[in-house]
Amino acid sequence: MPDQHGIDAYAAYLPAYALNSNSLEGAPPAHPGPVRSVAGFDEDAVTMAVEALRHIVGGTATGHQLLLATTSAPYEAKTAAGIVHEALGLDPGAAAVDLRGHRSGASALDLVTRTGACAAMADIRFTRPGAPDELAQGDAGAAFVGGRRAAVLLSRAGRTTELLERWRLPGEQHDRVWDERFTADILRTAAVRAARHALADAGLDTADHVVVSSSNARAAAAVRRALGGSGEDARIERATGFTGAAHPGLLLAAALDEAQPGQTVLLVSATEGADAFVFRVGDGVRSARGGPSVREQIQDRQVLAYGRYLRWRGLLDVQGPARPAAPAPAAPPMHRRAGWKFRLEGSRCGACGSITAPPGRVCASCGIAGHADARSKVSLRDKVARVVSVTQDHLTTMPEPEVAIVIADVDGGGRLSAYATDAPAEDVVVGMEMVPTFRRLWTTDAIHNYFWKLRPRKDCH
Amino acid sequence: MANRRMAHDVAIVAMGCTPFRDHWNSSADDLLVDAVQDCLGSLPAVSLDDIDAFWVGTQGSGMSGQTLARPLRLSGKPVTRVENYCATGSEAFRNAAFAVASGAYDMVMAAGVEKLKDSSQAGLSAVYPPADGTDVDWTAPAGFSLLVPAYQDAHGVDDRDMRSTLTKVAVKNHANGALNERAQFRKAVSAEAVETAPRVAGRLGVMDCSGVSDGAAVAVLVRAEDAYKYTEKPVFLRGMGFVAGSGAGLASDGYDFTTFPEVVTAAKQAYEQAGVTDPATEISLAEVHDCFTPTEVVLMEDLGFSPRGKAWRDILDGRYDLDGALPVNTDGGLKSFGHPIGATGLRMMFECFTQLRGEAGERQVPNARLAVAQNLGGQPGSCVAFVAVLGSEPGEGDR
Numbered sequence: 082m083p084d085q086h087g088i089d090a091y092a093a094y095l096p097a098y099a100l101n102s103n104s105l106e107g108a109p110p111a112h113p114g115p116v117r118s119v120a121g122f123d124e125d126a127v128t129m130a131v132e133a134l135r136h137i138v139g140g141t142a143t144g145h146q147l148l149l150a151t152t153s154a155p156y157e158a159k160t161a162a163g164i165v166h167e168a169l170g171l172d173p174g175a176a177a178v179d180l181r182g183h184r185s186g187a188s189a190l191d192l193v194t195r196t197g198a199c200a201a202m203a204d205i206r207f208t209r210p211g212a213p214d215e216l217a218q219g220d221a222g223a224a225f226v227g228g229r230r231a232a233v234l235l236s237r238a239g240r241t242t243e244l245l246e247r248w249r250l251p252g253e254q255h256d257r258v259w260d261e262r263f264t265a266d267i268l269r270t271a272a273v274r275a276a277r278h279a280l281a282d283a284g285l286d287t288a289d290h291v292v293v294s295s296s297n298a299r300a301a302a303a304v305r306r307a308l309g310g311s312g313e314d315a316r317i318e319r320a321t322g323f324t325g326a327a328h329p330g331l332l333l334a335a336a337l338d339e340a341q342p343g344q345t346v347l348l349v350s351a352t353e354g355a356d357a358f359v360f361r362v363g364d365g366v367r368s369a370r371g372g373p374s375v376r377e378q379i380q381d382r383q384v385l386a387y388g389r390y391l392r393w394r395g396l397l398d399v400q401g402p403a404r405p406a407a408p409a410p411a412a413p414p415m416h417r418r419a420g421w422k423f424r425l426e427g428s429r430c431g432a433c434g435s436i437t438a439p440p441g442r443v444c445a446s447c448g449i450a451g452h453a454d455a456r457s458k459v460s461l462r463d464k465v466a467r468v469v470s471v472t473q474d475h476l477t478t479m480p481e482p483e484v485a486i487v488i489a490d491v492d493g494g495g496r497l498s499a500y501a502t503d504a505p506a507e508d509v510v511v512g513m514e515m516v517p518t519f520r521r522l523w524t525t526d527a528i529h530n531y532f533w534k535l536r537p538r539k540d541c542h
Numbered sequence: 543m544a545n546r547r548m549a550h551d552v553a554i555v556a557m558g559c560t561p562f563r564d565h566w567n568s569s570a571d572d573l574l575v576d577a578v579q580d581c582l583g584s585l586p587a588v589s590l591d592d593i594d595a596f597w598v599g600t601q602g603s604g605m606s607g608q609t610l611a612r613p614l615r616l617s618g619k620p621v622t623r624v625e626n627y628c629a630t631g632s633e634a635f636r637n638a639a640f641a642v643a644s645g646a647y648d649m650v651m652a653a654g655v656e657k658l659k660d661s662s663q664a665g666l667s668a669v670y671p672p673a674d675g676t677d678v679d680w681t682a683p684a685g686f687s688l689l690v691p692a693y694q695d696a697h698g699v700d701d702r703d704m705r706s707t708l709t710k711v712a713v714k715n716h717a718n719g720a721l722n723e724r725a726q727f728r729k730a731v732s733a734e735a736v737e738t739a740p741r742v743a744g745r746l747g748v749m750d751c752s753g754v755s756d757g758a759a760v761a762v763l764v765r766a767e768d769a770y771k772y773t774e775k776p777v778f779l780r781g782m783g784f785v786a787g788s789g790a791g792l793a794s795d796g797y798d799f800t801t802f803p804e805v806v807t808a809a810k811q812a813y814e815q816a817g818v819t820d821p822a823t824e825i826s827l828a829e830v831h832d833c834f835t836p837t838e839v840v841l842m843e844d845l846g847f848s849p850r851g852k853a854w855r856d857i858l859d860g861r862y863d864l865d866g867a868l869p870v871n872t873d874g875g876l877k878s879f880g881h882p883i884g885a886t887g888l889r890m891m892f893e894c895f896t897q898l899r900g901e902a903g904e905r906q907v908p909n910a911r912l913a914v915a916q917n918l919g920g921q922p923g924s925c926v927a928f929v930a931v932l933g934s935e936p937g938e939g940d941r
Contacts, residue, residue: 403663410675418674437793439676445793470688470799472744476665476681483741486678488688488923490795498678498792511691522675530675 086194087360089228092371093334094133094203095221095321095378096120097503097536098385103215105387117322118219119385120205122393122480123502123520126151127161127531129222129327130201131168131519135462136371137226138169138199146176148192148200150185150326153207155521155529157251164531165201167423168519170460183247183296186326187239187356190225190333190348194234194358197227204325209255210396217298219322223330224371231337231369232346232360236282240271242354247296265299272304272351279357280347288347288359290336294329295351304351313339320379329356335375342366373539381539392480402476409525425462425517425533427495436461436495459495461517465538466491468513473506478523485509489535503536514538545783545811548643551937553769553776554761556584559892561724562757562880570603570657571613573758577653577885578614581760585772590614593762594647596621599634599654600884602668610653626786627919628833630654631887632928635761636784642763654889655758656882664754666883682833683751685921687744689836692799697851705737705745707854708835712736712749712877714857715832718864719874721904726753726880750835755880759888761895766936775899780912780937781818782930783811791923804927805844805918813846816931817938818912821846825868825931827897827907828914829890832875837918842870845916845929864905872897872905887917887928898934910934 098119102110120129130149147169149162162177171177180189189200206218246264247256272295280286291310295301298318305312314332324331329350336346346360363369373381391397410422420426420440427438428451435446436459443450451457466489477484485501487509501509502520509515515535522530558581560573568576582588596619598610607621626633631654638652661667666682694704713733719725731749739747762772769776785804791797809821818824828845832838842853847868848861856862862870873879873893876886894913896902902910911934918927 404665404681405663405667407679408670408673408675411672414672414674418676422674422676435794439793441793445788445790446796448788469795470692472684472687472691473741474681474684474743475741476684476743478679486680486684488792488799494795496793496795500678511695523679532676 087227087229087233087363088194088225088231088369090137090226090369090371091231091334091337092133092137092224093221093331093375093378094129094223094372095375095382096124096129097381097383099382100216100385100387100390103211103387105211115216115322116320117216118221118324119390120220121502121520123522123534124220125155125205125521126153126203127155127164128519128521129203129220130165130224133203133222133224134165134169134199134201137224138171146178146192146196146198147171148178148180148189148198150180150189150200150202151204152181152183152325153205154179154181164423167419168531170424183326183352184350184354184356186329187350190329190358191237191356193225193227194237199226200224202327202330204327206322206325207254207256207394210391214298217322219324221321221324221327221331223327223334225330230363230365232362232366235345235359235361236279237356237358238275238278238282239356240275240354242267242271244353246353261297261299265297265303268295268297268300268351268355269303269307272300272349272355272357273307275355275357276304276308276347276349279359283359285345285359289344290340290346292332292336292346292348293351294332294349296323297351298323300351304349308347308349317375331375337362337366338370338374338376340366395480399480401478404476404478406525407478407523409528410530420458422532424460426458426460428457429459431457436491438495438497461491461495461497462533464491464493466497466515466517466535468509468511468515471509471511487515487535489515497535500534501536502534509537545814547815548640550643550645551766552639552643552763552779553766554779554891554895555764555769555772555776556581556762557760557892557895558582559724559759559889560757562755562882562885562889563726564659565756566659568756570600570609570655573657573756574610574613574653574655577655577758577760581762585762588762588772590616593619593649593651595619595641596651596653597624597634597638598622599624599630599887600656601625601627601630603655603657603884609655626926628831628881628883629887629917629919629926629928630884631759631889632915632917632930633784633887635888635891636782636928638763639779639782642765648768649762649764651760651762652888653758653760654885654887656884657756658754658882659756666754680921681743682921683746684743686834686837687746688799688922689840690745693836693840696798696800697854699854703854707839707857708745708750709733709736710857711832711835711838714863715871715875715877718872718905719878722873722879725874725878726755727874727878746834752833752876753878753880755882757880757882757885757889759885759892761888761891777895777898778933778936780931780933781812781815782928783808784928786926787920787924789924797923799922801840802844802918802922802925802927804925805841805916805929808927808929809845809916812929812931816912816933818931821914822848822868824912825914826910826912827869827872827894828916829873829893830870830875830916831918832871832877833881835877838870838875841916845914869907872902872907887915890915890917891930891932894932898932
């Protein structure tokens with residue numbers, strides 16, 4: 082189906098935090114210095130994929146695929162895309178596929194444009210504290226749905242190069258890196274070759290926007306120079322770090338945020354070889370974006386102290402409260418209650434119209450038993466909720482000294498008891514407007530417990 | 543909806559209660575034996591063989607009726623274990639009362655016990671069934687601290703006044719507990735000590751929380767008409783109500799966290815049965831569930847002791863002090879007495895029993911005639927609640 086080649090909708094997700102200093106001695110950040118995007122302690126590739134995709138995936142047709150590209154999948158063996166699929170409420174006929182490795186972001190984008198799949202790329206980047214590139218790695222998500230509204234694919238080309246550049250054994254946390262000067266040269270050669278090939282196929286000498294993503298910063302700089310890029314992509318990268326499998330998606334989203342309809346975009350991803358894509362920006366590009374722009378998200382972030390970052394990542398083993406770990410969820414109740422757990426679906430009473438959450442067979446307002454059918458389900462996930470009462474838990478088992486917990490009433494009915502996130506606990510007050518966000522509550526007995534939290538609503542979006 | 547007096551009225555003829563504290567050298571079994579011996583010590587003519595049936599309440603310190611049958615080596619007796627969160631001890635009492643009221647048994651025992659200090663945690667521990675993992679992993683103080691901003695918002699109480707009210711509850715109950723040899727904490731505390739204690743949840747610090755302790759308490763119940771056979775000073779059960787909340791307060795909008803509707807209903811039932819029409823003036827003293835300081839504030843309104851929105855003022859004015867118009871938690875409450883879950887409901891009745899018999903010594907409330915024991919479990923929005931009215935004299939139907 083050649084007329085389907087391209088991107089219909091896109092979104093980027095940057096977490097609420099940024100790290101601008103990794104000095105254990107408390108030295109001030111360099112100006113201007115690199116800044117890394119930092120996922121909250123309750124985020125991972127799955128939650129960021131959900132946040133990136135939730136505003137652009139509608140009714141995905143049976144037979145289409147959901148792809149999740151990452152180098153930091155929360156499980157070995159278990160498919161992470163299946164959790165994203167459930168949270169998005171996709172048709173069970175749509176496949177859920179994990180793509181792994183640094184090159185998987187570009188591979189996912191390739192499949193999106195060619196097959197009409199939807200894909201999320203999401204990554205949490207670990208480095209050893211003090212590693213030379215600690216502030217040059219970052220956490221992010223990006224999402225794309227195949228189609229033509231945002232951009233049409235004019236051509237693509239790829240080079241596969243087996244190369245020991247960045248690698249990690251199963252069970253290890255940190256990438257190992259080969260001498261960048263050696264790998265940069267190999268990657269630059271592959272990338273320039275793929276880009277020239279793709280441009281030629283598109284009948285172009287150059288593109289209006291040149292976007293280069295590489296796991297090797299030295300290679301990225303060289304490729305930009307060779308292809309005449311403006312360096313706008315490099316400025317984004319200095320504010321987020323290299324975001325792994327998400328990075329080509331994040332940089333492409335940032336370019337689409339700014340590009341005018343009819344302009345061309347050359348995207349090159351140089352890792353374990355190279356992938357090059359030439360797009361023509363579509364007339365519908367402005368309406369094709371879900372959520373805020375990459376620039377808006379960069380500006381909205383809170384600066385995080387290095388100690389807090391280390392604690393969040395488990396890189397600093399801090400004494401917690403004398404309190405047992407939160408209980409692990411069990412498979413049968415998770416399966417039975419998937420609508421509530423993964424999609425935040427309450428039940429609407431057929432008799433009085435009130436919403437009960439968590440959903441129940443009997444209405445919490447009028448006490449009348451209803452039918453547990455699809456018509457009674459009502460999603461609370463994209464609604465605004467207002468805080469009725471709030472507390473701060475100072476004995477939390479989460480890697481924070483205190484966490485806010487709220488009771489919040491949902492616009493249009495329903496009540497949620499939920500953890501607040503992405504804001505200092507003391508800033509959450511009665512009357513505040515909040516919105517649901519998919520998070521990892523805790524991990525006990527090697528089971529990740531995903532559910533919805535509430536974060537302050539940002540009026541600017 | 544029926545809310546009847548029982549077929550036979552019921553009286554308590556003896557009670558026992560261990561000290562509540564860190565019983566490092568006693569098991570739940572030991573505590574039960576101690577409490578039973580304390581109780582039967584006042585009934586020289588009665589032995590365990592004379593007791594027809596037993597109820598034992600524990601949240602997590604034992605399973606089945608054997609929790610009591612084994613340590614006491616009861617032979618051929620029916621024993622029922624009950625559990626209803628922090629109202630477990632009250633639930634043991636309630637079911638035991640129904641058993642004599644029905645005529646099935648002549649004499650029964652209600653026992654409650656909890657051994658909390660054998661874990662290495664400071665707070666409560668409970669094991670819940672496998673679940674979907676979507677519930678907030680509240681600490682108990684976090685759940686109850688929700689009352690504070692909601693109460694302030696509803697009644698226009700500023701931060702300073704609210705803090706002073708919570709502090710007053712803690713200071714008062716510790717002062718009462720200092721007079722009680724069975725209390726966990728026997729020292730009065732200063733307002734400063736309460737307010738500078740480490741924060742636990744919301745505005746609550748460690749000194750806004752009840753003590754975590756071990757203990758047991760028991761009661762022997764008979765039909766009211768038989769009571770004077772066993773003691774000159776029986777205490778009569780004049781009314782009781784119990785509600786297991788639907789949890790609607792957390793599952794649908796509307797509930798505002800300034801009241802425990804379950805307590806309001808249970809109190810209404812108990813007052814109706816007891817013929818109490820104005821609890822604020824008719825009740826001599828009350829033992830209430832001060833698991834956390836704001837709980838006691840809200841309960842003063844739910845029990846009809848203070849008008850809505852006015853409890854904070856009455857507390858600050860000393861109305862609920864030991865020498866106030868309506869002394870509350872004369873034994874020190876959960877706050878200083880400690881809160882071994884399964885025992886607490888019966889501990890409250892033990893204080894009512896002691897006061898109504900005029901045996902409370904330095905804590906004695908003059909002319910105590912009617913006492914309220916109020917006990918709850920769960921959290922605001924989703925709780926279980928028990929209220930009993932106990933009297934030094936039989937009610938109309940008991941004579």
